[in-house]
Structures are given as C-alpha cells and as structure tokens.
Amino acid sequence: MSTEGKNKKDLRIKSNVYTESDVKAPNRAMLRAVGFTDESFTKPQIGIASTWAEVTPCNIHLNDLAVEAKSGAGAAGGVPLQFNTITVSDGISMGTQGMRYSLPSRDLIADSIETVVGAENLDALVAIGACDKNIPGCAIAIANADVPAIFVYGGTIAPGQHRGKDIDLVSVFEGVGKLNAGDIDEAELNQIECNACPGAGACGGMYTANTMAAAMEALGLSLPGSASNPAESEDKYKDVKAAGEAVYNLLEAGIYPKDIMTKEAFENAITVVMALGGSTNATMHLLAIAHAAEVDLTIDDFNRIQEKVPHLADLKPSGRYVMQDLYKAGGVQGVMKMLHEAGYLNGECMTVTGKTIAENLAQVEGLKAGQDVIMPLDAPKRADGPLIVLKGNLSPSGAVAKVSGVKVARHEGPARVFNNEKDASDAVLNNKINEGDVLVIRYVGPKGGPGMPEMLSISSLLVGKGLGEKVALLTDGRFSGGTHGLVVGHIAPEAQSGGPIALLHEGDLVTIDSTKKEISCAVSEEEMSERRKGFSAPPLYRKGVLGKYAHNVTCASKGAVTDYLSR
Incomplete structure (x- = not known):
C-alpha cells in the first residue's frame, strides 16, 4: 500500500464508524441493523451504485449486475453496500416534453451518487450505468466523490432482426419517416417496432451509451472489456464481479480518480471516440466530466484531436455494424491496441487496473483477423475524425456536427425558423420543407428547453423521407447518438441567452462548411445589432427540477454543467 493510500485509509478508520469511541456507538448500532458484525467495522465500506430501473431495457438487468459487483467487493475484503439512483430513457421520451428531463438527469444522477458516498462516508465506489446520461452521471460522481472508484458499463443490447437484416431502435424512428413518405405501410412499421429491441442492454449502434462506455474505458475508469x-x-457478469474486486485493490494502492482522470487521459478518450465515430453528445459529456475532475479541457481540444485521428469504425448510425459486432471483432481494447501501436494513444496514463494503458494493452490479442468492423489505418472510412466543432457568426462559442457518412461538405440555403420541435416536425410531415432548406429549431438549448432535448425524431423523419443530406438541420438543442445526416447541434450561445441564432429571420441565407469548420449567416454585424435591439428572451422556466436547471446550467460549449460558478 502506498503511503498516501495507507494514511487515507487509517484516517477514515479513526474518524468514522470504525472508531471504538462511545460517541460513534449510534452509528455502529444502525449499521448492525443492516447486517454489520464486529468484524465489519474493521473493513472498508464500498458503495455499489446502480442505475437499475424497470423504465428502460438499458437498465432492466443492472440489479443482477450490482449483486455480482457486491459479491466481488465482499470477496476481496470490503463491506459492500448497495444503493440505487435514477435513470430515464431517451428513446422513450424522444419527441415528447419528457425529453427535457434527459440531460438534467445526468446531473441528478451525479449529485445523488456523490451525496450517498459523502453522507455515508463510504471508502470506495463501484458505479454501474447503461444508458446515455447515467454513464457520464456516474463519471461526474466519481470525480466529485473523490474516493477510489470504478465505472462498469451494463452493456449493449443485441440487434433485432427484420427481413434478414439487423435493426435497432433508430430503425423504428426512420420507419416513421418512411411511412410518411409512402415507402412502407403501417404493418411493416409495426413489424420493425416489434423486433427492434429484443432484450436488455443499451441501444446497439455507436450511439451515446456505447460512445460514452468506450470513452470511459479509454479514460481508464473501466476495466478492460467493460x-x-x-x-x-x-x-459481462465476469467483468462486473471483477470490478468489485478491483476497487478494493485501488483502495489499498491509494489510487484515486484524480490519478486517472488527467488531461492526457481525456485526450485518449476523445481519440477513441473519434476513431469509433461516436456521438456528438460525447463533446458535452467529456467537458462536464473534465470540469468535475478539474481538468482544463475545452471544446477546441476536440478539433485539435479530430484533425489527426482517422475514423475507422463501420458502425451504425452511418455504418453497417452494431456494438455486439465490435465485441466479436476484438472490442474497444482491440481498437485501443491498434491506436496505441500507431502512436495515437498515451500509454502512460494510469487506469483502474492499477496499471497503465500500455501495460493493459500488452495483454490484449488485438482485433480478429478478417474482421471488417474496424478499417485498417491505411484505409480509414475518413482520414480525420467525424466530430467537428464549427464556429462563425451564427455560433461564436461553437456548435457540433457529426459528418460520418455525410457526402455533403458544404450546404447553403434559406433558414426555415421554428421556436420548437413540434412545429418543425409538423412542417416536415406536411411537406413544407424543401430540398436546400436550412431547418432551424431554437429555444431548445440547456436554458431555453429547458434541458436541451434531443432531435432524433425530426432528424429521422428527414432521413426516412430521403432528405437527410438535402436539408440541413440546425439547433441549439442536441441530437441523439443515433442521428445521422446533415445536422448541426449544440449551437452556442443558445437562443435563450441571446445567441445569434435567436436573431435569425426566415429566409436568411445560412452556410455550413465542414471543411472550413464554419457556420454562418449572410447577415451583417450592423443588421444583427439592429435586430438585437428588439430581442427579448422568453422568461426562464421556474418550476421544479427544470426550473432549477434552467437557472444554473451553463452553455453546451462548457459542458452544460450546473456548478460552474463554484469553480
């Protein structure tokens, strides 16, 4: 055990329920009621935080996994204590007012886990998540709780089958667009719906959950293979039990999140996200996790890394395969080994195994011979990364585009401006949006939404109607990891905060240029200044969770965090 780790552990034994002081007798009495014995008070308490819930297939199996993690932590010598936090399903809330709660749930999850760890004076933590927001939520909690900790991913869902082809949840969203276009009938859509999600696990493509799980492994917060x-x-059952055992080793070795969550580790995470063609949400979530870890990561770091990392993965939404196929091909570890050997990853970064990235990868066989899920480095799907930060007079603080599979590098067209998603969706369904248009949805940012809802429903409608690369979709809201097409999200500053997108008029000429990384409108500074004189933001939402969120959240380019002023 390191000196730092030993001192930390001894200090906790002296200062908490382990003490023999009479003043701590009530603490011990309450813990005896949950099964503690005299011996238990000589061991470290290890929290097993699960985001289990019956509201989504992503998390339906997590209670069983938490039991395995508890078994591993107990066998290693700790006293495991299981507790839960919330989750919500983006896929179920998509296109409804419920989607406003999705991003705020990330911070609720983080705050609730940190609260239990802090209030109960837990010595270590295993956090288990499986959906879009509970993965970064768990990581933010790990950074803020500052005890030895490991994140475990609940795992991906198997692909569904329809007419001999793999399908998933996004197939259903796009099916709605195909129905509206007359390409399929309602019976066909029903068959797609009934077969898209065959069991437990997070959405199968390189969508947000799988993107963030891969990022956590590259960051060093998860065991290899998770x-x-x-x-x-x-x-999956083996790796979650191993995590319970491994967190005890971290405690003994005195390895804390700050030792793992370094600037170089975040650069590794971004590198893997770029190579896999991950979700646009990764930008915001990694910025938020870095903020919690007090690491100086900015949105401009994404473009710096994007310029040198090739896109290698032929994964949905723009590719052919799903995460289960990558698992069979050698997994995220196989991709990391390939990237490390080519000099793209920093192998000196510490991980939750107690070893460095390089030491972990030395034990990995690599990608399977003959697999075609991951392209070779000399024949990538794209020579640079597919996540691009755009700036210009329409988004001075940055917007995010995912250009994997998109053949159009530049689009110029008239703005079709809507102040909510429903009106924009109605216009698409009623064939009022034409080829060449730039469809703008504003006042749906972190403050304006509030909650920065995702626009998978309308982006899928456009793809289903054959307009995915013929109409540009811009928003200060977000997109699902399942979105593909000519889309730009996270436009900052958002409309609610008086960003230029709030001053855009119907018919203004808008240009998106992914090669130049620019997003602009053909409106002079003088005209913008004149329009600003008449601008008045709608009142901020004031009630409950969304009200608190709207009044505290930062813009997306800073991670949409709610404690920015405290740093």
Missing part, C-alpha cells in the same frame, strides 16, 4: 461485453453475456 465497454464491449454485451449486456446479456457471461463476459
């Missing part, structure tokens, strides 16, 4: 092992696999 991101790739499917939800309903023997390997």
Whole structure:
C-alpha cells in the first residue's frame, strides 16, 4: 500500500464508524441493523451504485449486475453496500416534453451518487450505468466523490432482426419517416417496432451509451472489456464481479480518480471516440466530466484531436455494424491496441487496473483477423475524425456536427425558423420543407428547453423521407447518438441567452462548411445589432427540477454543467 493510500485509509478508520469511541456507538448500532458484525467495522465500506430501473431495457438487468459487483467487493475484503439512483430513457421520451428531463438527469444522477458516498462516508465506489446520461452521471460522481472508484458499463443490447437484416431502435424512428413518405405501410412499421429491441442492454449502434462506455474505458475508469461485453453475456457478469474486486485493490494502492482522470487521459478518450465515430453528445459529456475532475479541457481540444485521428469504425448510425459486432471483432481494447501501436494513444496514463494503458494493452490479442468492423489505418472510412466543432457568426462559442457518412461538405440555403420541435416536425410531415432548406429549431438549448432535448425524431423523419443530406438541420438543442445526416447541434450561445441564432429571420441565407469548420449567416454585424435591439428572451422556466436547471446550467460549449460558478 502506498503511503498516501495507507494514511487515507487509517484516517477514515479513526474518524468514522470504525472508531471504538462511545460517541460513534449510534452509528455502529444502525449499521448492525443492516447486517454489520464486529468484524465489519474493521473493513472498508464500498458503495455499489446502480442505475437499475424497470423504465428502460438499458437498465432492466443492472440489479443482477450490482449483486455480482457486491459479491466481488465482499470477496476481496470490503463491506459492500448497495444503493440505487435514477435513470430515464431517451428513446422513450424522444419527441415528447419528457425529453427535457434527459440531460438534467445526468446531473441528478451525479449529485445523488456523490451525496450517498459523502453522507455515508463510504471508502470506495463501484458505479454501474447503461444508458446515455447515467454513464457520464456516474463519471461526474466519481470525480466529485473523490474516493477510489470504478465505472462498469451494463452493456449493449443485441440487434433485432427484420427481413434478414439487423435493426435497432433508430430503425423504428426512420420507419416513421418512411411511412410518411409512402415507402412502407403501417404493418411493416409495426413489424420493425416489434423486433427492434429484443432484450436488455443499451441501444446497439455507436450511439451515446456505447460512445460514452468506450470513452470511459479509454479514460481508464473501466476495466478492460467493460465497454464491449454485451449486456446479456457471461463476459459481462465476469467483468462486473471483477470490478468489485478491483476497487478494493485501488483502495489499498491509494489510487484515486484524480490519478486517472488527467488531461492526457481525456485526450485518449476523445481519440477513441473519434476513431469509433461516436456521438456528438460525447463533446458535452467529456467537458462536464473534465470540469468535475478539474481538468482544463475545452471544446477546441476536440478539433485539435479530430484533425489527426482517422475514423475507422463501420458502425451504425452511418455504418453497417452494431456494438455486439465490435465485441466479436476484438472490442474497444482491440481498437485501443491498434491506436496505441500507431502512436495515437498515451500509454502512460494510469487506469483502474492499477496499471497503465500500455501495460493493459500488452495483454490484449488485438482485433480478429478478417474482421471488417474496424478499417485498417491505411484505409480509414475518413482520414480525420467525424466530430467537428464549427464556429462563425451564427455560433461564436461553437456548435457540433457529426459528418460520418455525410457526402455533403458544404450546404447553403434559406433558414426555415421554428421556436420548437413540434412545429418543425409538423412542417416536415406536411411537406413544407424543401430540398436546400436550412431547418432551424431554437429555444431548445440547456436554458431555453429547458434541458436541451434531443432531435432524433425530426432528424429521422428527414432521413426516412430521403432528405437527410438535402436539408440541413440546425439547433441549439442536441441530437441523439443515433442521428445521422446533415445536422448541426449544440449551437452556442443558445437562443435563450441571446445567441445569434435567436436573431435569425426566415429566409436568411445560412452556410455550413465542414471543411472550413464554419457556420454562418449572410447577415451583417450592423443588421444583427439592429435586430438585437428588439430581442427579448422568453422568461426562464421556474418550476421544479427544470426550473432549477434552467437557472444554473451553463452553455453546451462548457459542458452544460450546473456548478460552474463554484469553480
């Protein structure tokens, strides 16, 4: 045990329920009621935080996984204590007012886990998540709780089957667009719906959950293999039990989140996200996690890394394969080994194994021979990364585009401006949006939404109607990791804060240029200044969770965090 780790552990034994002081007798009495014995008070308490819930297939199996983690932590010598926090399903809330709660749930999850760890004076933590927001939520909690900790991914869902082809949840969203275009009938859509989600696990493509799971493994917060092992696999049960054992080793070695979550580790995470063609949400979530870890990561770091990392993965939404296929091909570890050997990853970064990235990868076989999920470095899908930060007079603080699979590098057209998603969706369904248009949805940012809802429904409608690369979709809201097409989100400053997108008029000429990384409108500074004189933001939402969120959240380019002023 390191000196730092030993001192930390001894200090906790002297200052908490382990003490023999009479003043701590009530603490011990309450813990005896949950099963503690005299011996228990000589061991470290290890929290097992699960985001189990019956509201989504992503998390339906997590209670069983938490039991395995508890078993591992107990066998290693700790006293494991299991507790839960919330989750919400983006896929179920998509296109409804419920989607406003999705991003705020990330901070609620983080705050609730940190609260339990802090209030109960837990010595270490295993956090288990499986959906879009509970993965970064767990990581933010790990950074803020500052005890030895490991994140475990609940795993990906298996692909569904329809007419001999793999399908997933996004197939259903796009099916709605195909129905509206007359390409399929209602019976066909019903068959797609009934077969898209065959069991437990997070959405199968390189969408936000799988993106963030891969990022956690590259960051060093998960055991090797955690991101790739499917939800309903023997390997998943093994890796979650191993996490319970490994966190005890971290405690003994005195390895804390700050030792793992360094600037170089975040650069590794961004590198893997770029190579895999991950979700646009990764930009905001990694910025938020870095903020919690007090690491100086900015939105401009994404472009710096994007310029040198090739896109290698042929994964949905723009590719052919799903996460289970990557698992069979060698997993995220196989991709990391490939990237490390080519000099793209920093191998000196510490991980939750107690070893460095390089030491972990030395034990990895690599990608399987003959696999075609991951392209070779000399024949990538794209020579640079597919996540691009755009700036210009329409988004001075930055917007995010995902250009994987998009053949159009530049689009110029008239703005079709809507102040909410419903009106924009109605216009698409009623064939009022034409080829060449720039569809703008504003007042749906972190403050304006409030909650920065995702626009998967309308982006899928456009793809389903054959307009995915013929109409540009811009918003100060977000997009699902399942979105593909000519879309730009996270426009900052948002409309609610008086960003230029709030001053855009119907018919203004808008240009998106992914090669130059620019997003602009053909409106002079003088005209913008004149329009600003008449601008008045709608009143901020004031009630409950969304009200508190709207009044505290930063813009997306700073991670949409709620404690920015405290740093």
